[in-house]
Amino acid sequence: MTYVEDELNSQPQCWTRAAEEAARHAAVLPAAGERVAVVGCGTSYFMAQSAAALREEAGRGETDAFAASEFPRGRAYDRVVALTRSGTTTEVLELLEHLKGRTRTVALTADPDTPVMTAADDVVVLDYADERSVVQTRFATTALTLLRAHLGLHTEAVVADARAALAAELPEGLVGRSQFTFLGRGWTVGLANEAGLKMREASLSWTEAYPAMEYRHGPISISTASTVTWMFGEAPEGLADQVRDTGALWMPGDLDPLAELVRAQRLAVAVADARGLDPDRPRHLTRSVILAP
Secondary structure, X not given: OOHHHHHHHOHHHHHHHHHHHHHHHOOOOOOOOOOEEEEEOOHHHHHHHHHHHHHHHOOOOOEEEEEHHHOOOOOOOOEEEEEEOOOOXXXXXXXXXXXXXXXXXXXXXXXXXXXXXXXXXXXXXXXXXXXXXXXXXXXXXXXXXXXXXXXXXXXXXXXXXXXXXXXXOOOOOOOOOOEEEEEEOOOHHHHHHHHHHHHHHHHOOEEEEEEHHHOOOOHHHHOOOOEEEEEOOOOXXXXXXXHHHOOOEEEOOOOOHHHHHHHHHHHHHHHXXXXXXXXXXXXXXXXXXXXXX
């Protein structure tokens, strides 16, 4: 078994632990009414998108998401939440140093022996969700689960769906498709983006991701009998039929959207295996992007 398979299979346990610990970290996580930004790079940026949308949808306060390199440094926030598995990503560390003494920051990380421990004002360490694989799975979803539980939006049904996602066989013929599009709405747009990234990283697949209502505005033109359109969450009315009319395979999001992401992670590994690729050694990638001074 590859590292990434072992790690993605452990997600239900990690989510349960994160949810149990959420109350202990409440003092350093965003309070209701605060103006908040959530930042990250790569997978962590897409989790930031989901976390920000969840918080706004829950009525807890204005919340934005940015790639760390694109943070608007002239904009005022009450708190900035940084997601960084490695604790060493250059763009995140530079932003935290810039914000020190100006804006309260909290970092969610997996490694307590890294520079982020002093770069951020507060740190939540999820070391039990750390990973050996370059390709992120459990740290990202565990960090999001912690933030989801902090909002009171996590339930045991989410964990049950994750276990179902791990137990069920992938649909017949899915692995052999030529192209994969992932769609989301609201907080699941970030999950759709992350599903696409997982497929690109692990299996070098042609993937795209969009807000679901945008799919009709051009992207549907690539749909054919060899493609897949996968919905995270509830689909817009009529979209499933439109996709099926193109001959493409429509994949409804029947599970909790975070559990659907687990299914997409499994697909990425399965496609990599079918193509003779090692998902633990993705092309041109490293565990953390550390830029030379």
